[in-house]
Amino acid sequence: MIPAAPLVALLVTLGFTVPAPASAATATAAATSCYGGAVTVHYGDVLDFGPYWTTSRCNDINMRVVGGDAEYVVACVKFAKTGVCNRWTRVGRTWTTVATDVLDGTKFTVPNGVDLEGSSATIQIAF
Template sequence: MRAPAALVATAALVAATAMVVPAHASATSCYGGAATLHYGDGAFFGPYTASSRCTDINMRLTAGTSAEVYACVVFIDHTQDCNRWTTVPKGSWRTIATDVLDGTRFEVLLGVPLEGDDATVQIAF
């Protein structure tokens, strides 16, 4: 009787591990393809093409004198206008455009709160 109990416990552990790994793997593949941009080198970045790695366009501020940046996505095959401004604070990832179809071409406009601030950001798409 002990063998079946051990087998059930092992199977449960394997099933739990299998359920956890894909969620982590998908997050890694999205952010793993991130591009690094330096505000100060310019304010308009791209063009980029959305990929199957991420459903959304994500950004995080990683370094620089600015505590936050303002980001706006322009879907260049459809408009020259900014979709909406998003504040991206230093540290964690922030979604700057949602439900972006694979193959969509876009540019990112960045701004900082104070003249003279610099910023390094990552963008995952």
């Protein structure tokens, strides 16, 4: 019997594809999921984060605080089509939906004008 590693190497050399182990497939799926495509921004760097265009990865626009000393920020989504914020939402250290059922390809920004609950924050936005 040929050990697994040399057999896989032989099959790849011959042009066969070898499926990834389940754990690797799960990690790959997570990387291409809604949150896997998140952008990281620093609160205070610009007036508005974006513009961004929604993708097929997510049905919603989600945010979370991932760094800094702020426990939360208050955020809204400003859609280019209307130019106004949808609603102000408190966003903490877990993923929070800030806009729901958004069509793919929708242009939006996230205003950065509300005081932090703390002095700094690094935020992720998934869309």
